[in-house]
Amino acid sequence: MGRIEREKKTIDAMVKIYCHDHHHTSAGLCADCLALQDYAHRRLDACPFHEKKPACNKCLVHCYSAKQRERITQIMRYAGPRMTLRYPLLSLFHLMDLFKKAPRLKKRK
Numbered sequence: 378m379g380r381i382e383r384e385k386k387t388i389d390a391m392v393k394i395y396c397h398d399h400h401h402t403s404a405g406l407c408a409d410c411l412a413l414q415d416y417a418h419r420r421l422d423a424c425p426f427h428e429k430k431p432a433c434n435k436c437l438v439h440c441y442s443a444k445q446r447e448r449i450t451q452i453m454r455y456a457g458p459r460m461t462l463r464y465p466l467l468s469l470f471h472l473m474d475l476f477k478k479a480p481r482l483k484k485r486k
Contacts (some may be wrong), residue, residue: 380428380449381421387471388417388449390464391456398455411454416445431479438482 378386396402396410406414420440424430433453441449460468 381414381424381431383470384421384430385418387460387464387467388421388465389414391452392417394403394456394459394463395452408463413445413448416441417449425482426480431477432474435475435479437479455457 392410392414394404396406400407400410402410405411421430424440425438426436432437433449439446460471
């Protein structure tokens with residue numbers, strides 16, 4: 378599994394935890410969380426770093442709009458600590474990604 382696909386799974390897991398606990402969904406996601414998840418997937422598909430993508434909080438490029446960045450930060454802060462027990466492997470990979478140095482984009486000529 379590539380870096381972008383793993384990041385999508387991590388985002389999916391975090392949104393699922395948050396939506397279940399805050400919006401009381403039993404199966405699936407509410408419409409707002411589903412839209413945010415779709416937005417995150419599109420942003421990951423457009424990531425200029427591709428497979429060298431750092432963890433979002435280490436990244437030098439802000440690919441989310443301000444409104445969406447606020448929402449995803451709230452979700453990550455809530456779901457991040459809860460990921461360890463529910464998704465230990467994804468948590469481990471994410472923790473390892475935090476130690477990677479963020480690459481810089483090459484300047485356009």
